[in-house]
Amino acid sequence: MVVLFVGIALVTAIAIYFFVKPENVAIDAHTVDGVQEQTITVKGGYNPAEIRLKKGIPARLTFFRDETTSCSEEIVFPDFGIRRMLPAFENTVIEIFPDEAGTHEFACGMNMLHGKLIVE
């Protein structure tokens, strides 16, 4: 009986923890010398996972991969045609030109970890 209750509690906890997520807070990239800059830490996810960019200004995203798991070794920006390896414990600079307003997703190579660029 105890096992059953613990089991039900665990199932509920897993469902709530992984499926009911708080809204991500979008971070505004700051513009330096005409380039929008943002550093993103890659560790079990992207932090920040949502970045707000201004349309028409080149953006430089620096990804620091703070782990060795192969899950996050690759990053893909489908809308910008970019697929890049992220060496562990290194900065990888990805430059994009956000010329289309809207939400552009990015993800790891296996599409498990997700992030968003919100171009306004």
Next chain:
Amino acid sequence: MTCTSCARTVENALRTVDGVTNATVSPVTDKAVVTSSKPLESGTLTQAVSGVGYSASVIEQDAPSDESFKLEAHRRLLKRFWTIVPFAAIVMISGMLMLVPSVYDVISESALNWIQLALTIPVMWIGGRDFFVAAWSATRHRLATMDTLVAIGTGTAFVYSIVATVIPDVFRSMGQHPHVYFDTTVVIITLITLGKVLEDKAKLKTSDAMKRLLGLQPTVARVRRNGVDADVPINTLVQGDVLIIRPGERIPTDARITEGGTSVDESMITGESLPVEKKTGDRLIGATINRSGAVTATVESVGKDTMLSQIVRLVERAQTSKAPIQKLADVISSWFVPIVLIIAVITFVVWFSVMPYDLRLTTALINLVSVLIIACPCALGLATPTAIMVGTGKGTEFGLLIRNAEALELAHKVTTIVLDKTGTITNGELVVTDVAVGDGVDKQTLLSHVLSLESRSEHPLAQAIVRYANEQGAATLGVSDIVVEPGHGIRATIDGAEVVIGTSALLTVREVAINDRFNKQIEQWREQAQTVLHVAINGTHAAVISLADTVRPTSAQAIASLKSMGLKVILLSGDNKATAAAIGKSVGIDDVRAEVLPADKSEVIMSLQAQGHIVAMVGDGINDAPALATADVGIAIGSGTDVAMEAADITLMNSDLRNVPHALQLSRATMSNIKQNLFFAFIYNILGIPLAAGVFIPAFGIALDPAFAAAAMGLSSVSVVANALRLRSFKFRA
């Protein structure tokens, strides 16, 4: 560079350079990434590095360094695998020994457990640590990944076994035997690491096409500057440089011949297997091979503007794009791991409740571990992108450039192919097909008259005639009193004789009687949709010349194979009905739509679409751009211009129409590969998870050992990648 402090030294040196906002140096890859607020001279950076006692060279921003990184990561993984194998082997052997009762005469069970624990710790530390660290980081982001599954699966077995080893009395007091699962733990870690090694190895091959393209780029060029010839690095070339290209050499960059002629092997770019003749004024594509003659050429574009770079960018873009078919897999993979966790918990609870007291904990535990280990979200995630990478890469070998995965997916659904006539089915260039001369007229003299007069005209017909007459070795004579009759022809005085070339109407106006003996010939030519020109000398109808746009020799074969693929083929042409029908007949197209203005081509396509057809339009990419854009799949043929590449979904680098069926075949093959992969990935999880959960135990007595679950999980991703790699050996049907 040997240590982190050296890397910091170089970083600091780079940061002192004016304009540098940030610099990071990796001691692992020996690479520095420098960001700056203004354009930098590469020399200032290398100077800064040599100032602190190291040397550096500048890597072009575009050059992907990913390959070396992937290899490095693969080597590290392989090393890790071989480090854990000896430990794992001993643990497994001792685990098997425990099944032999007489072993306990030699060594106590408790001692054996402690030995296994001691050997499992290094395996978990070296091979398993990453899974745990990654699982923890992901959990903090409220994400669950493959790492989560492996970490919880092995962690459960490991922790349970530690408890059974350290405080076995707890189990005994509950009337249970303190069984350990160290062998299961190490086998899972070892097999999943092995699976990862194999998967990495296979994945390295998926980018072979890109490696091939990048490998085409020559590194040095022979340049004539200030009258001196010298070999210079390719990245120092600028527009307007004079290149000296010798036979057998690779053409350094896109250039135009200023002197000499040669034949060039362009197969690596266009897929065209025959060498292409080039003469002064012709364009050379960088990275192709000069076969026969030495030429001088001026550089037209360098670096990222070259055709090769454009192709590389296009392919890279295509390989990262997402196919619509992937959407379902994406939705599923975002729910996948938490659901597996829930299934695992349910599995545990059910087995714990139904099994007899002395077996319930171990059975529940083993099935829980099996469920966590067998589930493979990676196979789902890899199914589509790997096939797209290999498929689009394969296309480049034949000069087929596919813009994105969506185009690839649409292309396999195409039901109707609309072909433009001029430049697509035909060469798009008029040639003289025949000359008939009247009685007593010397053909060579006639051709000399014709050449002399037509060489003064810019008309396309005139140019075709000039080419022909030159080939026949006709001489050029003095011409006077030239009169151009717009829309009709041209006349002049040559050697005191009045020469008229033009339509029959012009001859009538000039009061020249049409020679009846040509009538039959003219009739025949008209039926074949050829253009007929008349020549009159001193008021006598001396000759008739026929001209036509010739059909490419491979067009009929291409159309036959399109038809054999079950496609409806339509010819669309701006030409008159007779010409279009004649061309259609010669290549085997029944549905010919003639006299369609360029602007109306889109409407024809739209009306086909309205009838439910999925339409592919094949055209030259520039004149047909609107029609290409309207069609579901726009295929630009025979031009590697960036305009065409932008407008078209598929660009064929050479003019061979057979590449159209090839492109569709490749699309069909890639799509069926994706479907196989997705099917496999789904069915694997749909069958594997219940099997691991023990669903089949009551009915069939089939249970799954966690070690087999680990092997299955490792192999499932490998099989998906291996299946995608089969596309590399894809062969076109004729």
